[in-house]
Amino acid sequence: MKEGDSISEAPFVPYYHEDIESTLEWLRQPQGKPPTRAAALALDLLKCDQDCRARGAGLSSLVPDHLPKKSGPIPACRSFSIPTDFSDFAKLVAETAHQFLILKLKLGSGDLEHDRQIVTTARNSAPGATIIADVNGGWTVQETQQMLPHLVDQRLILLEQPFHHDHGIEPWKELHRLRTRNPAVSIIRIYADESAQTADDVPKLAPYVDGLNVKLLKCGTFGGAVRMIEAIRKQGLGVLLGCMIESSLGITAAAHLARWADLADLDGHLYLADDDFAGVTFDADGFLQMHEGPGIGAVPIPR
Ligand SMILES: [Mg+2]
Incomplete structure (x- = not known):
């Protein structure tokens, strides 16, 4: 998905039985139907990308500080x-x-x-x-x-x-x-x-x-x-x-x-x-x- 400079993607995996057509259909007409898994992830990553770009930070800035991380x-x-x-x-x-x-x-x-x-x-x-x-x-x-x-x-x-x-x-x-x-x-x-x-x-x-x-x-x-x-x-x-x-x-x-x-x-x-x-x-x-x-x-x- 693309909006301005932000681009995101989500893959299709056989065991979820989702396809490009139903995902595009939901993106065109989302009313009343739950999104496909791929549509939901692509939309979420687009929003994360936009929010982080606005702050000049990478996606990892969304992880809370209390979670232990490796250096x-x-x-x-x-x-x-x-x-x-x-x-x-x-x-x-x-x-x-x-x-x-x-x-x-x-x-x-x-x-x-x-x-x-x-x-x-x-x-x-x-x-x-x-x-x-x-x-x-x-x-x-x-x-x-x-x-x-x-x-x-x-x-x-x-x-x-x-x-x-x-x-x-x-x-x-x-x-x-x-x-x-x-x-x-x-x-x-x-x-x-x-x-x-x-x-x-x-x-x-x-x-x-x-x-x-x-x-x-x-x-x-x-x-x-x-x-x-x-x-x-x-x-x-x-x-x-x-x-x-x-x-x-x-x-x-x-x-x-x-x-x-x-x-x-x-x-x-x-x-x-x-x-x-x-x-x-x-x-x-x-x-x-x-x-x-x-x-x-x-x-x-x-x-
Ligand atoms: Mg595995």
Whole structure:
């Protein structure tokens, strides 16, 4: 969306079943209907950008002072799609590990042996990297239980969303019981992503996870993401800041929250063939480099 110098965006994600047409229709005729998630976020980010520009401040100025934040350089994370060719994958991981300290593997291929090989190949290719994995709901509790010893052996530190969010809270409870009985595998941190959308979902999951993934689109507004971080910290849990596949505009908006997260997983723009914006980037050592400027701080790339 654009108004004056302010521009904002929100991505479309298949599991919300929203499309461009219904979003444009709401933006043209909003009367009486709730906005689509994408419309609500785009409007909110536009307003945040305008308010912050008027004060000459960045979006991070909207985060309240009482929330604890990190100082110093913020290491970025690079993700890998599920590979088919392990020799190419090994090369890609080794190359990426020269720049980035944190690598994120996608698991849940439908074949546990394949998933195991992804983990082993990544570890052999990047012996010194911090490696985390996201199953995107692809395992059952039993499969997770089978895989955990291998993930621990390969020194993975975090596992995200092993079960599908449609299964509710029960699998989280079950995994928690299993981990309590087996301290050897409880060393790896378990995080929820799709199972927790907003701050309201945090308390019920909190007893069973070590942290949660916060994304602007899930929360619907920048302030909603801040409230989710606040709710997670209140429970003493970890914050993973995530994103969808979106341009540098959306990624840069999210990156304003990176100081309040334990891990910043913000590489969704690198999956686009054409990124229309220049914003947050990664330096040669894999640290986040914010684009300077008030508001969101990303700028259109002239074409
Ligand atoms: Mg995830």
